[in-house]
Amino acid sequence: MQTKEPSLPPLAGIRVIEFAGLGPAPYAGMLLADLGADVLRIDRAGATDLFPVQRAPVDRGRRSLLLDLKAPEAVELALRIAEKADALIEGFRPGVMERLGLGPDIALARNPKLIYARMTGWGQEGPLAKTAGHDLTYLALTGALEAIGPEDGPPVPPLNLIGDMGGGGAFLVIGILAALLERQRSGLGQVVDAAILDGTVSQLAIVLGLKAGGLWGGSRGQNILDGGAPFYRTYRCLDGKYMAVAALEPKFFATLVKGLGLDAAKLAPQQNDRTQWPRMHREFEAIFATKTRGEWASVLEATDACAVPVLDFDEAALYPHNVGRSTFMEEDGNLQPPPAPRFSRSITSLSGHFAPGEGGEDALREWGVQS
Numbered sequence: 120m121q122t123k124e125p126s127l128p129p130l131a132g133i134r135v136i137e138f139a140g141l142g143p144a145p146y147a148g149m150l151l152a153d154l155g156a157d158v159l160r161i162d163r164a165g166a167t168d169l170f171p172v173q174r175a176p177v178d179r180g181r182r183s184l185l186l187d188l189k190a191p192e193a194v195e196l197a198l199r200i201a202e203k204a205d206a207l208i209e210g211f212r213p214g215v216m217e218r219l220g221l222g223p224d225i226a227l228a229r230n231p232k233l234i235y236a237r238m239t240g241w242g243q244e245g246p247l248a249k250t251a252g253h254d255l256t257y258l259a260l261t262g263a264l265e266a267i268g269p270e271d272g273p274p275v276p277p278l279n280l281i282g283d284m285g286g287g288g289a290f291l292v293i294g295i296l297a298a299l300l301e302r303q304r305s306g307l308g309q310v311v312d313a314a315i316l317d318g319t320v321s322q323l324a325i326v327l328g329l330k331a332g333g334l335w336g337g338s339r340g341q342n343i344l345d346g347g348a349p350f351y352r353t354y355r356c357l358d359g360k361y362m363a364v365a366a367l368e369p370k371f372f373a374t375l376v377k378g379l380g381l382d383a384a385k386l387a388p389q390q391n392d393r394t395q396w397p398r399m400h401r402e403f404e405a406i407f408a409t410k411t412r413g414e415w416a417s418v419l420e421a422t423d424a425c426a427v428p429v430l431d432f433d434e435a436a437l438y439p440h441n442v443g444r445s446t447f448m449e450e451d452g453n454l455q456p457p458p459a460p461r462f463s464r465s466i467t468s469l470s471g472h473f474a475p476g477e478g479g480e481d482a483l484r485e486w487g488v489q490s
Contacts, residue, residue: 128155129465133299134486136161136200137181137208138221142254142279143287143315144210144238145177150292151206152180153458153467159204159482161186161197162475174472176455184479194220196490201226203486206234206295212251213243223310233308234298238291240282242314254282257315263323270340270347286318343367349399350375350390353429360412361429362419364403375424379406 133156137148152158158181184200186193198221201207207226209216216222216237223235237243240252255276258264268275294311302308326344329335334343341347350366366375372390373383381402389395407415412428419426430438436447436454448455448469458467483490 125466126464128467129462130154130156133157133206134204135159135206135208136197136204138210138216139163139183140210140238142210142283143291144208146284146288147208147236147238147291147295148181149177149179150288151295152470155465155467156206157482157485158182159184159200159479159486160473161188161200163187164475174451174453179455179472180470181473182478182482183473183475184482185476188219188221191220196488197221198226198229199488200483200486201233202230203488204230204233205299206236208236208238208291208295210238213239213248227308227310231307232302234295234302234311235308236291236295236298236311236313238287238313240287240315242316243312254279254287254315257282257286258319261316261319261323263319266326266339266342266345268339270338274339281322282315282319285322286320287313287315290318290321347396349396349403352400354404354407356407356410356412356415358411358413362407362412362415362426363429365425367425371423371425374422375419375426378419378422378424378426379403381406 130151133151135148135151135156135158137144137158137160139145139160139162148158148160160181160183162183162185164185164187186197188194188197201221209221217224223237226235227233239248240257241247241250255264258277258281259274263281264274264276266274267277291311291313294313298309298311326335329343336342339345344351346352350364350372353361353363355361364375366372369387369390373387376383376386386399389399410418415426416428420428428434432454435441436449441447445457448457450469455469458469461467480490
């Protein structure tokens with residue numbers, strides 16, 4: 120039987136040098152730090168932030184060293200740090216690190232065991248590789264953006280969850296962890312080329328499978344996972360708030376129909392009959408509009424109808440299930456995501472925030488790097 124005595128974080132002892140950037144690369148640094156890696160962020164003095172938020176969750180857990188990478192002595196120090204690191208994260212356009220004298224060939228020559236992780240939007244090669252972009256532009260060229268939004272409206276930006284965070288930062292971490300495991304066999308590091316474009320397409324695996332099987336087509340808002348199905352969408356309630364319905368399986372759909380006060384025996388066989396979807400849409404919309412979100416939640420959310428209230432961030436933090444599981448954390452009165460995922464033995468925790476230049480010298484001493 121596995122012991123549940125607490126142990127060190129899963130990535131304790133792993134050292135990462137992160138070159139400060141935007142979006143997905145810092146998110147990857149946060150994830151690695153949350154899992155126990157010792158991440159040292161290289162910041163630029165006087166650098167401006169696209170989103171100037173003090174103590175932002177995405178910046179947590181890493182000590183910082185200020186370096187002017189245009190100075191040869193700073194580049195040399197960065198390489199000495201890389202010699203002591205297990206992984207390096209950079210999120211610049213292709214060629215920037217090479218021009219600084221910090222490209223993978225030089226870094227891996229200094230440390231053959233280094234995992235050199237590169238985060239870009241378009242990838243390291245291709246016609247658009249060196250052009251600017253952001254989450255939305257990358258999604259636009261994968262097909263994902265065109266598929267998100269109402270049938271009679273424009274495509275809707277899905278925050279920056281699918282591209283930056285999912286296809287970018289999370290896939291960068293997957294690549295780093297996979298390369299660290301491979302290094303146990305080969306004893307060698309390698310370059311990880313993570314592109315938001317690639318990660319986003321990977322996340323389309325199920326949708327592309329539906330398309331190949333003839334179960335996805337036509338305009339957005341007409342398919343099973345894009346709001347086209349009456350049993351997989353949101354509904355406006357009497358108070359103007361919304362309920363989310365995701366009753367995909369027949370037994371869950373039957374429970375939903377029953378909760379709405381309708382005849383499950385009549386409607387259940389029609390669930391996947393697309394000719395009936397417009398009628399069901401109208402009928403469900405009319406029924407949901409008769410009660411407030413809270414009233415519908417009291418009727419449906421404790422059942423297998425797969426129907427729950429659509430909450431804003433503050434409501435989500437106070438929702439009983441999220442409170443019971445500590446799904447949100449609060450620091451200085453602000454919401455934060457706790458480390459994820461969770462482990463049966465390994466303990467993960469937050470190590471706080473460090474301002475640019477704070478804690479870096481201590482990290483150098485601990486890593487054995489002469490500054």
